[in-house]
Every structure is written in C-alpha cells, then in structure tokens.
Amino acid sequence: MTESIPLQETIAVKADHLYKAFGRRPHEIVKKLKAGKSRAEISSHGVAAVIDASFEVKKGEIFVVMGLSGSGKSTLIRMLNGLWDTTSGTVSVGGTDITDVSAKELRDVRRKSISMVFQHFALLPHRTVIDNVAYGLEIQGMGRTERLAKARTIIDLVGLAGWADNLPSELSGGMQQRVGLGRALAADTDVLLMDEAFSALDPLIRREMQEQLIELQAALGKTIIFITHDLNEAMFLGDRIAVMRDGRIVQIGTPEEILTDPANDYVAQFVQDVDRARVLTAASVMEPVRAVITKTAGPRAALRTMRDLQTSVTFVLNRDRSFAGIVRDRDVLKLVKRGETDLRAIIRDDATAVLPETVLVDLVEPSVESELPIAVVDEKNRLLGVIPRVTLLAAIGNVTTNTGPLPVVMPPATISVSQIAEILGDTALEGVEA
Amino acid sequence: MNEFRIPVGSWVEVLFDFVTEHFSFFFDFVRLAFAGAFETVDYLLVSPPFYVIIGLAGLLAVAARGWKFLAGTVVGLLLIVGMNQWENAMDTLALVLVASVIAIAMSIPLGILAAKSKAASSVIRPVLDFLQTMPAFVFLIPALLFFRVGEVPGIVATIIFAMAPGVRLTELGIRGVDPEIVEAGSAFGASPGRILRQIQLPLALPTIMAGINQVIMLSLSMVVIAGMVGAGALGAEIMTSLSRIDIVLGSEAGLAVVILAIFLDRVTAALGTGKTPISRFIALRKSRAPASASVETAAPVEPELVRL
Known part of the structure; x- marks a missing residue:
C-alpha cells in the first residue's frame, strides 16, 4: 500500500x-x-x-x-x-x-x-529541457522569465538539476520521462x-x-x-x-x-x-488472538490459558488493552511455584509488533528470526491480531487458510498438561483467579 | 468507326478562349507582377561585376558546406565566365529564383492544407498527379496563350511544373510527425495554429526542405524548356544550338546549366539537414554561454546519461 x-x-x-x-x-x-x-x-x-x-x-x-x-x-x-x-x-x-x-x-x-504524461515521452525534440518543461505554461500565456523560473523549480523537483539547457535527445529514457513528468507538473x-x-x-x-x-x-x-x-x-x-x-x-x-x-x-x-507479499497487508491476513491475558490476571490464569490452548506462549495486555508483551510457560511455572502473583517481572518484549498497513514482505524477516507470532497493533498500541509464520506463508503462497486448531499456529506447549495440572492443583489454595 | 471522336482538345480550346476573354485583367496583373519580379532579380544579378556575384556565392557555399564546396563553386562559376555564358547564366538563375520562390510560397500552404484535411488531400493529389505526368511542353501552350511570348510564360509554366514535389513533401512531412507529440500539444491545450507552428512545421522541416530542393531542381530543368517560349537565357542558347546542331554552343550552355544545378542542389540540401557549418557555429556559441554558467550547479544526477 x-x-x-x-x-x-x-x-x-x-x-x-x-x-x-x-x-x-x-x-x-x-x-x-x-x-x-x-x-x-x-x-x-x-x-x-x-x-x-x-x-x-x-x-x-x-x-x-x-x-x-x-x-x-x-x-x-x-x-x-x-x-x-x-x-x-x-x-x-x-x-x-x-x-x-x-x-x-x-x-x-x-x-x-488536466495534463498528461505520454508513454514515449512526446517531448519536443527541438527544444531544451527547460523549454519543454515550460511548454504548458507557455500555452497558458505566462511570460518568459516567469515561466522559466517556475520550470527551473520543477526541474529540481523531478531531479534534473543541471540538465535544463540540454536537448531531450541527450538524456536517457528515464530522464526524458522526468522531463515529461515535469512538463505535466509545471502546468499545475x-x-x-x-x-x-x-x-x-x-x-x-x-x-x-x-x-x-x-x-x-x-x-x-x-x-x-x-x-x-x-x-x-x-x-x-x-x-x-x-x-x-x-x-x-x-x-x-x-x-x-x-x-x-x-x-x-x-x-x-x-x-x-502478482507479488502478493508487496500488496497484502498485515491487517488482511492476521488472525484473532486467542492466547491472551491481561497483565493483572496473574500467573495462574496465564498458565491455565496456555494449558487450554496447548501453547507455550501467551500475549499480555495492559489494562487499557494495549500490548505489553508475552510470557512463556516456563517463566510462569516458576512464578507459580514461588507463589508470586505479579506477572510484570517475567513479561518479555521479544515479540515483534507491526502496524496493520505493513506489507507482508516486511514481515518475513521478523518471522524468520523468531518462532513467536507477529503481533499486529494499531497506533494506540492495541493488539488487533497475530500473524504466525504459517499464516504468513499461506498468504504469500495463496493457500486457502484452513490451518485449523491453534497449536499449529502458536509455539507448541513445552510443558506437559499433566505437569501443569499438578502445579495448578498444588497451589490451588493460594490462587484467586479472575 | 473513324467518324466517332471525343473532341476533348476542342473543349479545352473553348475553355481557354473563355478564360482569356473574361479574365484578361487577371493575367495582365500576373504578367506585370512576374515580369517586375524577374527584372528586379535579374538586375541585381547581372549589373554587378561577375566577381562580386561569385564572391557572394562563395560566402553562401562556405556557410552551407565548407571550404571544399567553396572551391568547387568558385571554379565552376569562373568556368561559366570563361565560356562567355555569364549573363545567360544569371538570367537563368533569376528565372529559377523567381519561379521557385513563387512555387514554394504556393506549395507549402497547399501541402499544409492537404495534411490537415483529408478532403483537400483527395482533391489535391490527382491534380498533382496530372501536373507531374503531363508532358512539360504542354504547359507552355496555355502559358503562351495567357501571357504572350517572353519570360512570364516561362516562369508560369515552370511554377506549375515544379510545384508538385513541394506540396507532396510538405504533406508527407507533416503527416509523418510523431502523432504522440502532436497529441501532447493538444493535451496541454495548444490551439491547432500553435501546434502547426511549434510542433508540426519544425519537426517536418527536413522533409519540407527536401521538397524545396526538388522544387528548385525541377525549376531549373523547366527553365531550359521555357527557352522555347522566349524566356531567353541559357534555355534560348540551347534551343539555338539544337536548331543549328551547334555542338560547341550546346555543350557550353549545357555545362553552365549543370554547374548552376549542382550549386543550387548542394546549398539547399545542406540547409535541409540543418547541419551547416554556420548553424554549428551558432549552436556552439549558444551552448557555451549557458553551459559555462551552470557548470557549478551541474551535479551528475544519473550517471547512465546517453550522449547521442
């Protein structure tokens, strides 16, 4: 875009x-x-x-x-x-x-x-660059000194400074079309x-x-x-x-x-x-976030969410729903074992956050560098969705996205369900969950 | 069978009688104008001593083509003087100049008209075909009828005979201008007249100049034929030598025509390409002034500049 x-x-x-x-x-x-x-x-x-x-x-x-x-x-x-x-x-x-x-x-x-730029430039071959650029102004009836002054600023604008007194035949194709563009822009x-x-x-x-x-x-x-x-x-x-x-x-x-x-x-x-990666934007391919908790929810809630969704990572939001970062299951587990309730200590910011209008080609690199899904956030940093690596590949390759259950798109759980259940059970008396 | 005949010739005669009778004032006017123009030009060419004219021709030669052509011109013209044909040659040159200028002044507007309008073109084309294929001598008859013996019928016949390539090449040149450039003119709101002046004529100029060159060449060849109707000059010499079977006079007058023809052809052809020493000199002077001024600001924007 x-x-x-x-x-x-x-x-x-x-x-x-x-x-x-x-x-x-x-x-x-x-x-x-x-x-x-x-x-x-x-x-x-x-x-x-x-x-x-x-x-x-x-x-x-x-x-x-x-x-x-x-x-x-x-x-x-x-x-x-x-x-x-x-x-x-x-x-x-x-x-x-x-x-x-x-x-x-x-x-x-x-x-x-309304002015026009032509495929084969259509410059007047017997006139210099500046006279070509000033052509529209000449037809509009502008005086010579005035129109040449204006043409000179346009020539600088289109990157042809120094070529004003050359004939079009002395320029390369790209430069000739700059003259054509300049002529159209000068007509204002x-x-x-x-x-x-x-x-x-x-x-x-x-x-x-x-x-x-x-x-x-x-x-x-x-x-x-x-x-x-x-x-x-x-x-x-x-x-x-x-x-x-x-x-x-x-x-x-x-x-x-x-x-x-x-x-x-x-x-x-x-x-x-078409090169889809240069056209499609993050907003058009992102998926809804499921593994998400608020910062105040506490580690037990985080662990439960991850257990239910079978993932090792969950996104964390601030109270105003803005994106705070991620937590990993191992860190949460330690926290729970120590009996602490504040998630803030273990929030990591290694997930990449991008704006919704970012084109996919710019998502490839962060997606290669980290197995975490890319977070899509708006200007107020609110989490809109996520783009796991699989989704990105499917979008670029034009594969219909029926990727199915979430574990495929999130990093899979690294701690077994029974282990989590055990921990949650052990500490059940302390936990007050939202 | 032999009785059946379509009297085309008689009809043409009736037509000419009618025209001579009712439009004599017009022909009298044309006769006066052409004779006046011829006599003025002829006076300018004949009255100065020959070396003045050769000097002027030499200047023209060096401006148009350079030193070698200057040498050729001087030698050729001196040869004409040496053959004692100088005055005749100048008379012929005056006839050619007057006839070509008038022919060009008529043919270029006609060519523009033909290029602009299909209808005009479809009328003008067959007329040109007619003029170009009709044996040249035939033009002398109406010219004689309307203008009596002398230079004027020669000039008129020459104009009619020589006009065609001027019209054709002007039309061709204008039609051959890149339509996208013409479109660019109108896309920026230029009026048809402005497009003609600023785009079509300048871009068609090489072709138009080729047409002018052809007009002058044809004028020269016709002027000799016009010697038959009393246009004098080299044409008359050639007619005399023909009737007397005088090989000396014939070859000398003929050679004088050839020298004039080569001179006129080379000069106009050089003007047509626009690459004359004088225009190069002017361009050099022009480009030096602004180039030296903009040297400090000239930053190489794109290195892949293609210099043609």
Whole structure:
C-alpha cells in the first residue's frame, strides 16, 4: 500500500457510461451494445474500444486503469481529456462536463485542469529541457522569465538539476520521462493523466520513478489517473484499480480487494502472478488472538490459558488493552511455584509488533528470526491480531487458510498438561483467579 | 468507326478562349507582377561585376558546406565566365529564383492544407498527379496563350511544373510527425495554429526542405524548356544550338546549366539537414554561454546519461 493521504471526498474526474466505437456508424454500434449485444457480435460493424465505463476518481487519489493491450485503456484515458470525443456518455473534470463543450472551452480545461504524461515521452525534440518543461505554461500565456523560473523549480523537483539547457535527445529514457513528468507538473493542473508512462523504461528506473511518483503525489496532492498493463505497477501505485478487459471495466477496487476478492476468473487469473507479499497487508491476513491475558490476571490464569490452548506462549495486555508483551510457560511455572502473583517481572518484549498497513514482505524477516507470532497493533498500541509464520506463508503462497486448531499456529506447549495440572492443583489454595 | 471522336482538345480550346476573354485583367496583373519580379532579380544579378556575384556565392557555399564546396563553386562559376555564358547564366538563375520562390510560397500552404484535411488531400493529389505526368511542353501552350511570348510564360509554366514535389513533401512531412507529440500539444491545450507552428512545421522541416530542393531542381530543368517560349537565357542558347546542331554552343550552355544545378542542389540540401557549418557555429556559441554558467550547479544526477 502507498502512504495513503487522507482523501478529500470530492470528485476530481467522473466518467459516466462512456462508450467509444470506431467504424462507419459508431452510434449504431453503441445502440446495439446498449441493447445487450456483445463486442464480438458487432465486430462486423466496427470496433467497440470502450464499453459502458463508469467511475469516479476522488481528489488526491491515484487511480490506476489496468488492462492488456487492446483492452481499451488508452482510448479511455484519451476521452478523459477530450483528445478523442466520446460516442456516448459524459466525462466531467472538476465538475465541468467536457463532452459537450466547444473546442476553445476544451482547450481551456486542458490548460488549467488536466495534463498528461505520454508513454514515449512526446517531448519536443527541438527544444531544451527547460523549454519543454515550460511548454504548458507557455500555452497558458505566462511570460518568459516567469515561466522559466517556475520550470527551473520543477526541474529540481523531478531531479534534473543541471540538465535544463540540454536537448531531450541527450538524456536517457528515464530522464526524458522526468522531463515529461515535469512538463505535466509545471502546468499545475489538479489532474494528471499518465498513459503507460513508465512502460518504456528499464525495470530499475521504472521502480525508481514509481517511488518518486508516490512521493511527489504525497507532497503535491495531485489526482493521478495512471494507465498500465503491468499489474505489479498497478498494485504498487494504485489507491484503487480498475481492471479492463475487452473494453469493459470488470472490477474496480483497492489492490487488496482485487487480490483477495477477484470479481471473476479473468481477474483471478490475472492476479495470480502478482507479488502478493508487496500488496497484502498485515491487517488482511492476521488472525484473532486467542492466547491472551491481561497483565493483572496473574500467573495462574496465564498458565491455565496456555494449558487450554496447548501453547507455550501467551500475549499480555495492559489494562487499557494495549500490548505489553508475552510470557512463556516456563517463566510462569516458576512464578507459580514461588507463589508470586505479579506477572510484570517475567513479561518479555521479544515479540515483534507491526502496524496493520505493513506489507507482508516486511514481515518475513521478523518471522524468520523468531518462532513467536507477529503481533499486529494499531497506533494506540492495541493488539488487533497475530500473524504466525504459517499464516504468513499461506498468504504469500495463496493457500486457502484452513490451518485449523491453534497449536499449529502458536509455539507448541513445552510443558506437559499433566505437569501443569499438578502445579495448578498444588497451589490451588493460594490462587484467586479472575 | 473513324467518324466517332471525343473532341476533348476542342473543349479545352473553348475553355481557354473563355478564360482569356473574361479574365484578361487577371493575367495582365500576373504578367506585370512576374515580369517586375524577374527584372528586379535579374538586375541585381547581372549589373554587378561577375566577381562580386561569385564572391557572394562563395560566402553562401562556405556557410552551407565548407571550404571544399567553396572551391568547387568558385571554379565552376569562373568556368561559366570563361565560356562567355555569364549573363545567360544569371538570367537563368533569376528565372529559377523567381519561379521557385513563387512555387514554394504556393506549395507549402497547399501541402499544409492537404495534411490537415483529408478532403483537400483527395482533391489535391490527382491534380498533382496530372501536373507531374503531363508532358512539360504542354504547359507552355496555355502559358503562351495567357501571357504572350517572353519570360512570364516561362516562369508560369515552370511554377506549375515544379510545384508538385513541394506540396507532396510538405504533406508527407507533416503527416509523418510523431502523432504522440502532436497529441501532447493538444493535451496541454495548444490551439491547432500553435501546434502547426511549434510542433508540426519544425519537426517536418527536413522533409519540407527536401521538397524545396526538388522544387528548385525541377525549376531549373523547366527553365531550359521555357527557352522555347522566349524566356531567353541559357534555355534560348540551347534551343539555338539544337536548331543549328551547334555542338560547341550546346555543350557550353549545357555545362553552365549543370554547374548552376549542382550549386543550387548542394546549398539547399545542406540547409535541409540543418547541419551547416554556420548553424554549428551558432549552436556552439549558444551552448557555451549557458553551459559555462551552470557548470557549478551541474551535479551528475544519473550517471547512465546517453550522449547521442
């Protein structure tokens, strides 16, 4: 997951029942599609590139449209800024309907509200980097000195300081796309359309650009609509993802929803290759805690809990339900034998605690280092659940979690039940238990 | 069987009679304008002594291609002087310049129109086919009818004959501009006129320059043919040598044409690639100033810089 900044619940871009058909009579094609004909059935009349696409993109959100080539995603994004007109349906950007405006008004919307980054960069080859970055401002009518000053700050922002006076052909692919990104950012529009913006880059550079995009988005709060055919990229960047197939949007949801609850076999098949460890979070795989006691409950209660659950460890909570640590059966046993009642002396803090939005890939190391389950706690340190090693493996390997009884997921008891019963019996007179 | 005939020629004649009768004011105007333009250019080329013109041509040569081409130019032009064809050559050059400038001024807008609109393109294309395949001599007939004997019919026939590649290559160049870059222009809200000026024309420039080069070359070849209708100059010399079977005159006038052609071709071709010594010089001056200023701040951001 990305560092999710609080989303303002206002709609930046809204697509309402969008259709785009190519052919002699596109409107007739759309009429047939609306009447329920399939894409294959109308193929003799033309091509239906986008069929009934509706979605809303919230302000400050990264909305990813994901699909294979030919799924209509590039057509879809070009309708969002009016590069291609819609056959049917409406698009509104920042509350303005752009499907039914004059060419001049449309240009105005593009200047002020929505800019674009292209797959093959689409830089002006005869202009220097700084003039490319300032291009949007030039069209907006900003004076030369002012726009160059602004472009210079953007060039620094995208990490191209020192290259301002070079021509695009003198830069590497990754740097050229930084110029493309800079050009879109300089225009200072609320919405950024990115059409397969990183697909032409090397994997390492792509990763770097993705991370930088997320940083920039968090800093600038832009609304980003990102087109990609790469599911891992979609999962990494997207706050929400729309999966497209054959012109239709088949599912819209957060990366985790898509991964854990695919809408149909196509999506399921698609997501099976995704790097689950980088998408799934602790919250989505954690299990309820059973071996848990409060700090004040005393050692006898701890021992009883462990006996009942057949484990050697139990989690301990403070009175306000915050996570205090763990106790082990041997320590508790000693305590009981000595007749002491305060658990605090033997609480250990060797269990790892993580936040619910931690991705699984970051849980592997603590899980390797200790046989204890990982504790999942919220910001107030309240214990939400646990992730035993088995659960982590099952989640990463996409195995259905029917791990059954708890002893499998907790470290097994190291002291036999009869021994515990004996101890509990011996000291029964002293124990006052909750 | 022999009686049946479609009198296309007669129809064309009727059409021409009609046009000459009703639009003579237009042709008179064109005749005056073209004759004026030709005489001005011709005066500028012929009145100075030959070494002044050779000096100017030499400057152009060195700016466009460098020292070797300068030497070739000077030797070639001196040879023309030596063959006593200098004045004829300058007359021919004046005809070529006037005809090409007008042809280019007409063909580039037409090419832009054809690139922008499919309808215009589908009208312009067959007209160009017609102009390019019609035997060149045929153009001389209407030119003579409308403009009478002299330089003007030669110029008009030359323009019509030479325009086609200018239109075609302009259209081709503009259509060949990467559509994603054009899309980028409109995605940032640029108007069609701005896209044309700032994106399409600059990027299509090498192709358009190739078209201009072709226009000039075709003008030169047509100007010689135009000698038949009294356009004078080297064309007239060649016509004379042809009628007298005068191999001396023919080869000398022909050689003068070849020297002019090579000079014009090399100069315009060099301008088309944009890699002339003069542009390199300017680029060097330009890049030095800001580069030295930004040296201190230039930190290597990405080491994998690809220098092309």
